Amino acid sequence: MSFDDAVVLLDAALRSPDHPGEESAMFRAELEGEIARSRRVPGVKMARDALAFADGRSGSPLESRSRIIMWRHGLPRPVLQHVVVDDHGHVIARLDFAWLEEKVYGECDGAVKYDELLAPGQTARQVLMAEKHRDNALADRGWRQVRWMGPDLARPKVLCGRIQQALAGSRRPAA
Template sequence: MDTRTTRELLAEGHSSEYLRRAVEQGNLVRVRRGAYAASASPDARQRHRQLIDATLPGLRDAVLSHHSAAVVHGIELPHAVPSRVQVIRTRSSKGGGQRNGVVHTRMVRLPPEDIECVDGLVVTSRARTVVDLARGMGFDAAVILLDAALRDPAGQGKESTKYRAAIEAVIRRCGRVPGIKMARDALAFADGRAESPLESRSRLMMWRHHLPMPVLQREVLDRNGHLLARLDFAWEEEMLYGECDGQVKYGVLLAEGQTPSGAVMQEKRRANDLAALGWREIRWDDHDVRYPTVLCRRIEDALRRGIPDAA
């Protein structure tokens, strides 16, 4: 069952007492006052989508924006989804907005090119959504957001030039609105070749600790000219590569039919093949990035060992 209003359920012959008991027994979930769903999704983004579906029909001249638009677009977010539906009303160009328990409304003038229709919902465009979010974030969170937004949907460690151009155009249209410098600076640093938030955080860590910046998603060919690997980070002169192992690497990202143990063995064979070509490896995970000074010292030591005069 999709999100349904109290009025719709009563019109189908259900009583108010039935609705109360159904919620108590777990057969219905109250999404918000006057709206119900068959169940609550364990995923916060899906629960927010249920809240959108339950709320938007009661709003006029509203455009979904910010986190709510990101949920509709499927944009990865560096922070939790807020508990309110976020919208922009376009009738007024005055600043400010309103909040209640369910809706956060901003009054902003939106040019037509910054508005789209996705899944039947009127939302800010993907590029406008990303810029609006980045304007209100700290630099690191904005970079993580933009890295994900710039990722080529086709994968293969590429950046989408189309997405970057669209975001740049939105920034130009925004002029001098608050936070636009943050969005501009974060975009200058962002790189759509980063394939995960951990890779984004790692790159920010290296930059802050003044490490030589690596090449992202460096392709390595075997002796027969076939693709052997794409390296998360590569310092080419030192023949050193870095790999980020997030917790999902041997879980939900497994290939169809692949087991965690099989993935580990495949990684070992890959590492051996790279070593035979002269590449040295350094690995880290989410835990290591929490201690950036220690991890950066490890990377510095590994880089130094790759310089002949320092050996």
């Protein structure tokens, strides 16, 4: 198994089934123990490296692969599944990727979000409109967005360039 495939698998395995956006610390500890006991098994170094990189907060294989690409292209490590609340403490959004200092967030979605993952009775249009309201609420709080989909991962330099541009844009002095 490749490093990338191992990270995708481990991210999914570490995802807490009871608490979306959180990692199972108990399962991570079990995996670390198993790897420590297998120190002479071929491939254990890659498994150890993949587990060190893995993060159960990653919400999908697309998010996992995006994170690997960002790392390989030297982008700053984002916070995963960052929750943004309004002035009254109500959740506005859970962001796939957030660079807090720069107030930049990344969202990666597959088409599955607009068809297979719809709640009963929900339409793709309703999902899209809710997404627009959420994006406006985030923009009102100074957040800037970079959005991508699965096919964008085939052009990692372009994707990472867009993210880097958004991150650098937040550091420019106001005109």
